Amino acid sequence: MYKIKFWLAVTFSFLSVMIAQAQILTTSNASSFTIRSGTTFSAGGLTLIPADHFTIKEGNSITRDTVVAHPASKAIVDRAYLFTKAIADYKGEVHFNYHDSELNGLDESGLELHVHDGVNWKPHTVLKHNHQQNIHSTALSGISILKLTLVDRKSLINKREALPIHLLTNPVFTDQLNLLVEKECDVVLINSMGQVLEQKTLSRGWHTLDIANYPKGIYYIRDARGVYSAVPIVLQ
Numbered sequence: 001m002y003k004i005k006f007w008l009a010v011t012f013s014f015l016s017v018m019i020a021q022a023q024i025l026t027t028s029n030a031s032s033f034t035i036r037s038g039t040t041f042s043a044g045g046l047t048l049i050p051a052d053h054f055t056i057k058e059g060n061s062i063t064r065d066t067v068v069a070h071p072a073s074k075a076i077v078d079r080a081y082l083f084t085k086a087i088a089d090y091k092g093e094v095h096f097n098y099h100d101s102e103l104n105g106l107d108e109s110g111l112e113l114h115v116h117d118g119v120n121w122k123p124h125t126v127l128k129h130n131h132q133q134n135i136h137s138t139a140l141s142g143i144s145i146l147k148l149t150l151v152d153r154k155s156l157i158n159k160r161e162a163l164p165i166h167l168l169t170n171p172v173f174t175d176q177l178n179l180l181v182e183k184e185c186d187v188v189l190i191n192s193m194g195q196v197l198e199q200k201t202l203s204r205g206w207h208t209l210d211i212a213n214y215p216k217g218i219y220y221i222r223d224a225r226g227v228y229s230a231v232p233i234v235l236q
Contacts, residue, residue: 026061037092045097046148052091053175055235060085066102068149071123071225072115075155077111078102086118086146092126096136096150110154113138116147120186120225123151125194149166163187163228165202171234175212179221181205186224199224211235 024044027033033056035041041048044064048054056062061084068080079102096113108131113124127137136150164185168178181202187197189209195213214235224228 007218010216011172023061023063025056027056027058029059031163032057042095044081047078047097048090048092048096049095050090050092052117054087054090054092055168056087057085060087068147070149070151071097072151075106075152076114077106077150078104080147080149083145086144088144089142090138091141091143092139094138094140094148096138098134098136098150100134106152107154108134110152111136112153112234114151115140115145117144118146121147122224123217125190125196152205163223165231167231170232171236173236175210177189177209177211179207179234180207182204183206183230185228188222188224190220190222190230192219 002050012030013236024046025033035048035050035054035056037050037052039049043062043219046062046064057194063082065080065082065085065127066078068076068082070076075193077098079096081096094113108129111129112126113136114121115124116122124138124140124143127139157169164182165187166180168180179202181204184201186201188196189200190196197219198209200209214236219235220230220231
């Protein structure tokens with residue numbers, strides 16, 4: 001049975017939570033659903049714990065499905081959550097529950113949450129993963145959410161095309177990182193812990209990034225949509 005935990009303030013004229021059906025929450029055109037900061041909403045295996053008061057506005061719904069359109073169709077689990085309308089500026093935790101039968105032989109240790117913001121799919125770093133209870137937890141900050149699913153990151157590393165970016169030098173011994181971009185792409189710079197340090201849209205051509213404030217170590221330039229493989233960078 002799916003449960004809804006209400007330690008929260010709710011404003012609504014109509015709210016239905018579907019137990020047996022794929023649709024797990026619906027707000028009517030005259031209703032809204034507010035979750036207070038730090039409280040827990042859970043339905044159909046999806047749990048939201050917002051850091052700020054968060055409202056799912058009228059005329060929206062959450063549906064759990066086994067199929068979702070994703071560039072890495074062979075590396076995703078058989079579970080996705082779809083909103084009718086993208087919810088904007090969500091900040092807080094997302095807990096994604098799944099069954100072993102939905103893994104399709106994927107490596108649990110490589111799972112990461114991918115969120116479609118209404119334009120592109122973007123990967124997000126895992127906060128914690130409970131293998132015994134099959135719960136994948138991620139912290140999001142100011143993210144729009146239209147769709148969510150889990151993707152096997154390790155499987156993607158072996159299958160992705162190379163990111164269309166070339167480094168002038170690697171290792172890098174200066175305070176500037178010089179890049180040649182063959183094709184416009186949205187990229188993130190992450191450290192060895194998977195923390196996102198910068199996110200940029202790079203047009204085709206030469207670019208220089210200021211890295212003076214970053215300590216020596218290993219970093220990665222990664223495609224924000226998760227389509228291409230990451231490029232490692234060594235700062236000396």
